[in-house]
Amino acid sequence: MVTIADVAEEAGVSISTVSYVMSGKRTISPTTRQRVERAIATLGFSPHAGARSLASRSTNVIGLQIPLRSGVDVHVVMEVVTGVVAQARTHGYDILLLTSDDPRGMERAAKGSMVDALLVMDIESDDPRIGVLTHLEQPTVLIGLPEGRRTMPCVDFDFEEAGWLAVDRLLAQGHRRLALIGSPAEVLARHTSYADRLARGFLAACAAANVVGSVHACPSSADATAVVDEVVAADPSVTGFLVHNESALPHVFARLVETGKHSSAKPGIVALCPEDVALSVPGPVDSIAVPAEAIGSAAADVICDMIAGGTPPGVRLIAPTLTVRTSTDVVATKHPSTTRAT
Amino acid sequence: MVTIADVAEEAGVSISTVSYVMSGKRTISPTTRQRVERAIATLGFSPHAGARSLASRSTNVIGLQIPLRSGVDVHVVMEVVTGVVAQARTHGYDILLLTSDDPRGMERAAKGSMVDALLVMDIESDDPRIGVLTHLEQPTVLIGLPEGRRTMPCVDFDFEEAGWLAVDRLLAQGHRRLALIGSPAEVLARHTSYADRLARGFLAACAAANVVGSVHACPSSADATAVVDEVVAADPSVTGFLVHNESALPHVFARLVETGKHSSAKPGIVALCPEDVALSVPGPVDSIAVPAEAIGSAAADVICDMIAGGTPPGVRLIAPTLTVRTSTDVVATKHPSTTRAT
DNA sequence: CTGAAAGCGCTAACAG
DNA sequence: CTGTTAGCGCTTTCAG
Numbered sequence: 001m002v003t004i005a006d007v008a009e010e011a012g013v014s015i016s017t018v019s020y021v022m023s024g025k026r027t028i029s030p031t032t033r034q035r036v037e038r039a040i041a042t043l044g045f046s047p048h049a050g051a052r053s054l055a056s057r058s059t060n061v062i063g064l065q066i067p068l069r070s071g072v073d074v075h076v077v078m079e080v081v082t083g084v085v086a087q088a089r090t091h092g093y094d095i096l097l098l099t100s101d102d103p104r105g106m107e108r109a110a111k112g113s114m115v116d117a118l119l120v121m122d123i124e125s126d127d128p129r130i131g132v133l134t135h136l137e138q139p140t141v142l143i144g145l146p147e148g149r150r151t152m153p154c155v156d157f158d159f160e161e162a163g164w165l166a167v168d169r170l171l172a173q174g175h176r177r178l179a180l181i182g183s184p185a186e187v188l189a190r191h192t193s194y195a196d197r198l199a200r201g202f203l204a205a206c207a208a209a210n211v212v213g214s215v216h217a218c219p220s221s222a223d224a225t226a227v228v229d230e231v232v233a234a235d236p237s238v239t240g241f242l243v244h245n246e247s248a249l250p251h252v253f254a255r256l257v258e259t260g261k262h263s264s265a266k267p268g269i270v271a272l273c274p275e276d277v278a279l280s281v282p283g284p285v286d287s288i289a290v291p292a293e294a295i296g297s298a299a300a301d302v303i304c305d306m307i308a309g310g311t312p313p314g315v316r317l318i319a320p321t322l323t324v325r326t327s328t329d330v331v332a333t334k335h336p337s338t339t340r341a342t
Numbered sequence: 343m344v345t346i347a348d349v350a351e352e353a354g355v356s357i358s359t360v361s362y363v364m365s366g367k368r369t370i371s372p373t374t375r376q377r378v379e380r381a382i383a384t385l386g387f388s389p390h391a392g393a394r395s396l397a398s399r400s401t402n403v404i405g406l407q408i409p410l411r412s413g414v415d416v417h418v419v420m421e422v423v424t425g426v427v428a429q430a431r432t433h434g435y436d437i438l439l440l441t442s443d444d445p446r447g448m449e450r451a452a453k454g455s456m457v458d459a460l461l462v463m464d465i466e467s468d469d470p471r472i473g474v475l476t477h478l479e480q481p482t483v484l485i486g487l488p489e490g491r492r493t494m495p496c497v498d499f500d501f502e503e504a505g506w507l508a509v510d511r512l513l514a515q516g517h518r519r520l521a522l523i524g525s526p527a528e529v530l531a532r533h534t535s536y537a538d539r540l541a542r543g544f545l546a547a548c549a550a551a552n553v554v555g556s557v558h559a560c561p562s563s564a565d566a567t568a569v570v571d572e573v574v575a576a577d578p579s580v581t582g583f584l585v586h587n588e589s590a591l592p593h594v595f596a597r598l599v600e601t602g603k604h605s606s607a608k609p610g611i612v613a614l615c616p617e618d619v620a621l622s623v624p625g626p627v628d629s630i631a632v633p634a635e636a637i638g639s640a641a642a643d644v645i646c647d648m649i650a651g652g653t654p655p656g657v658r659l660i661a662p663t664l665t666v667r668t669s670t671d672v673v674a675t676k677h678p679s680t681t682r683a684t
Numbered sequence: 685c686t687g688a689a690a691g692c693g694c695t696a697a698c699a700g
Numbered sequence: 701c702t703g704t705t706a707g708c709g710c711t712t713t714c715a716g
Contacts, residue, residue, distance in 0.1 A: 001455075001479075003709055014687045019711060029685060046453035050401065051709035053392030054692045061456075064439070068424050078416050085410075085441050094447075094456070097406070097437040099427050105436075111388035113343075113693095114403075114436070137343075222624035247622060250592050254624075282564035282593060345693055356703045361695060371701060393693035396708045455709095 002043045011039035022047065053113065062088055062303060063115035063138075065098040065106055067122035071184035071220065073246040075274050076292045077121070080143065083296020084119060091304040103129065110136040117303045119143060123154075125191040139306040143299050144193040150315060153306070155299040158317040159194045162288050163201025165320050166242040166270040169286060171209055173267055175240030178206055178213040179231050181224070181252055182244050185217035198244055198272070214238075224248035228255040244272040253281045264326055275323075284325035291318055344385045353381035364389065395455065404430055404645060405457035405480075407440040407448055409464035413526035413562065415588040417616050418634045419463070422485065425638020426461060433646040445471065452478040459645045461485060465496075467533040481648040485641050486535040492657060495648070497641040500659040501536045504630050505543025507662050508584040508612040511628060513551055515609055517582030520548055520555040521573050523566070523594055524586050527559035540586055540614070556580070566590035570597040586614040595623050606668055617665075626667035633660055 008015045013032055020026045021036040028036075039045075053059040064084055066077055085095050096115055098105040100122060106129070109115045116138060120129060123144025133140045134151055142154045163180075170178050180202045182188065183195045199215045206213030214235075218227045224245070231238060239261060243252050249271055256262040262269050264284055271278050271287040278287035295318060302313055350357045355374055362368045363378040370378075381387075395401040406426055408419055427437050438457055440447040442464060448471070451457045458480060462471060465486025475482045476493055484496045505522075512520050522544045524530065525537045541557045548555030556577075560569045566587070573580060581603060585594050591613055598604040604611050606626055613620050613629040620629035637660060644655055 001709095005709080015710080016688080016712075017686060020686090023711080025712085027685070032686080044453070046450070046455075048396065048709050049454045049456045050392040050395030051692090052711080054390065054396055054694085055709075055711040057692075057711095059392065061438070068420075068427075074416050074420050078410075078420065081439070082410050082441070082443075085439060086443060089444055089447075094451070095439040096403070097423070097427060097439045099424070101424075101428060102431055105431075108388070109436070111386070112391045113388075114391045221618075221622040225624060251624060254596065276563075280563040280589060282567060282596075343693090347693080357694080358696080358704080359702060362702090365695080367696085369701065374702080390693050393708090394695080396710085397693080397695040399695095399708075 001048075002045045004045070004047065006043055007036065007039045007045050010043055011035040057113075058116050058307075059114060060092055061094045061096050061115045062300075062307075063096045063098050063106060063109045063118045065100060065118070065120045065122075068099045068101050069122070069186075071187040072122065073220075073273070075246055075277055076290055079274060079292030080121060080296040080299075083293035083298075084300045085296075087297035087300035088304065091300070093300075093304060093307075107132055107136070110138045116307050117141070119299055119303055123193045125193050125196045127193075139303065139312070141299055141303045141306070143295060145197065145315065145317070146193060147196075153302055153312045154315045155295060155302055156194070156317055157290055157292075157295055158319055159197040160201035160204075161317075162272055162320040163198050163203075163242070164205040165322050166272065166288060167202060167205035167209065167211075167213070169270050169322055169324075170240035170242070170268075171211065173240065175268065176211050177235060177238040178202075178211060178240040178242065179238050180213065180215045180242045180244065181218045181227060181231070181248065182215060183217065184219050184245070188217050195244075202242060218245050218248045218252070220245060220247035222251055224251040225255045228252055228259075232259065232261075239268055241269045242272065243269055246273045246277050249273060249277065250281055253283065253285065257283065267326075270322070278323075278325075286322065286324050288320045288322050294318060343390075344387045346387070346389065348385055349378065349381045349387050352385055353377040399455075400458050400649075401456060402434055403436045403438050403457045404642075404649075405438045405440050405448060405451045405460045407442060407460070407462045407464075410441045410443050411464070411528075413529040414464065415562075415615070417588055417619055418632055421616060421634030422463060422638040422641075425635035425640075426642045427638075429639035429642035430646065433642070435642075435646060435649075449474055449478070452480045458649050459483070461641055461645055465535045467535050467538045469535075481645065481654070483641055483645045483648070485637060487539065487657065487659070488535060489538075495644055495654045496657045497637060497644055498536070498659055499632055499634075499637055500661055501539040502543035502546075503659075504614055504662040505540050505545075505584070506547040507664050508614065508630060509544060509547035509551065509553075509555070511612050511664055511666075512582035512584070512610075513553065515582065517610065518553050519577060519580040520544075520553060520582040520584065521580050522555065522557045522584045522586065523560045523569060523573070523590065524557060525559065526561050526587070530559050537586075544584060554580075560587050560590045560594070562587060562589035564593055566593040567597045570594055570601075574601065574603075581610055583611050584614065585611055588615045588619050591615060591619065592623055595625065595627065599625065609668075612664070620665075620667075628664065628666050630662045630664050636660060 004018050008018045118140045121143045123142050125147045127146050140152050145154045145156050218224050269285050271285045275289045346360050349360045460482045463485045465484050467489045469488050482494050487496045487498050560566050611627050613627045617631045
């Protein structure tokens with residue numbers, strides 16, 4: 001292995017000079033800089049990460065806890081991860097993968113000084129992990145939005161506002177009885193933050209408009225068809241559907257087309273999912289995009305800023321946008337009314 | 343931060359004793375062991391990973407490169423990752439996430455001694471990364487199977503055999519003209535290892551049985567329907583379909599049901615995908631499971647063994663299993679004939 | 685503008 | 701069975 005001492009010798013300078021060339025923390029004469037850089041290149045030197053973290057007390061690694069639970073939308077998770085990894089790299093950070101299967105993992109990584117900070121996905125409304133995280137030295141950012149006191153920064157999509165926006169659209173289409181076909185029962189049962197907030201926005205918007213709205217768990221499988229049938233059977237006058245379940249969407253879509261509840265001429269669906277998922281359905285659907293990759297990169301930005309000593313930024317929610325489709329072409333996009341406070 | 347010296351003092355022993363209690367590398371009297379363990383617990387000590395890696399020249403971290411490219415089946419990726427992470431943890435390893443977006447990442451991680459080994463997914467038949475990997479000090483395992491010389495261990499599902507097995511099944515159902523509805527064009531174009539091998543097995547089996555088989559790229563979207571129509575238009579006598587595209591599967595399924603090419607009574611499809619994907623289709627399909635999680639844990643086992651100094655195990659392919667379904671109940675499973683050599 | 689040297693926290697000889 | 705100590709490779713004072 002080639003060390004900084006080898007480089008120093010090759011360049012005919014001291015070890016500290018090599019170090020300062022790399023960090024840029026003091027001014028170096030152009031000549032020595034060049035010699036050092038050449039030496040680094042010819043020897044193919046890369047500093048030892050462990051030695052560096054020992055001396056500098058920072059690792060340039062961020063721990064990311066991802067959900068590996070049943071019921072999560074795997075596309076969304078992957079896109080968030082993509083956003084986090086890519087953006088963290090632009091700040092010079094790597095990602096240590098931690099999972100919800102291993103709840104102690106974050107503590108391990110933090111207390112072992114493996115990471116400079118933690119990013120936690122799949123937050124529940126009253127998440128037990130938050131207590132643990134508060135006692136760690138490393139800054140933490142949540143991807144999600146728990147209830148109650150916000151003891152740490154949160155980044156997420158504004159699911160609550162998305163609920164309002166979807167209801168707006170369905171009302172504008174003339175629907176007066178609405179149903180939210182949502183996440184699988186297990187996701188709702190553990191009060192996953194996004195599911196709770198979407199339902200809250202949806203129901204509040206329905207109440208505000210004085211229309212009936214109901215919320216239904218939906219499995220991520222072909223059984224989604226049965227859920228649609230049950231909802232319709234229970235109240236045949238339901239005509240407007242907000243669908244928030246990536247795997248169920250094609251089945252719900254198919255069933256609603258079959259039963260004449262959705263068509264190009266008479267759209268009865270607003271889908272809440274990543275853009276590519278909405279486009280993969282065999283026909284046009286209005287949709288509110290879950291900007292999963294953007295959430296990931298925003299979270300990475302926030303946490304890198306905190307590592308750099310920035311002030312914790314509180315809550316940051318990305319606003320939803322509605323995309324209206326009649327054919328596969330986009331007809332219009334609509335942002336939430338700016339008159340209502342977030 | 344609490345260090346090993348604090349623990350030693352608290353326990354009234356030397357630093358090295360604490361170290362040896364943790365590593366178990368020499369015998370410790372029960373009494374001192376207890377005192378040390380108590381001290382560790384009361385102080386909440388975790389050894390500093392960087393210091394450890396500096397002194398021991400090992401990190402207990404494995405680098406995992408995952409594909410973030412268009413066209414990959416996101417369920418499969420997630421399941422492989424799940425398997426790798428879970429199994430690596432049982433061996434005491436954490437995972438550093440590297441992505442195909444950052445091709446130099448593996449080299450960075452390796453040369454910076456951030457990882458003890460590398461695991462590489464999404465291998466292409468003639469993969470340019472292999473050259474780089476060969477020159478690294480850390481052991482590497484491929485999840486996939488490149489063509490040509492095997493310069494490093496490979497773990498994968500036996501996609502080639504899966505092609506044979508699918509053809510067996512379709513032939514047994516009486517089909518004589520077969521089509522493989524495969525990965526998106528970009529995946530085929532870059533000669534992703536699994537796609538190449540599946541096509542090879544499929545075509546070889548067709549040739550061996552003297553039946554016509556054709557291979558078709560298929561987008562992961564509703565446009566999959568059009569692909570089915572084109573295949574049928576080009577040769578209306580095609581009746582047996584092997585579908586290897588998780589996102590396209592529901593659409594292909596729907597279209598083949600509509601056109602009467604698939605039903606419970608007359609199955610025309612074999613799906614190659616994770617079990618849960620096959621089950622999410624609205625009706626029974628015969629399927630060959632892609633055991634993605636098992637691939638991940640097998641790969642983790644192999645690489646942990648190599649880190650521990652084990653002999654590189656060459657190629658390890660997991661055999662396919664066919665599951666026949668008529669209702670949602672499983673009717674039978676079939677393994678490949680053991681008479682044919684792998 | 686550059687060097688020398690003191691650690692960072694841990695492991696693993698070496699020495700009892 | 702346990703303690704002492706020399707590094708591991710780097711960052712960062714302190715001293716020129």
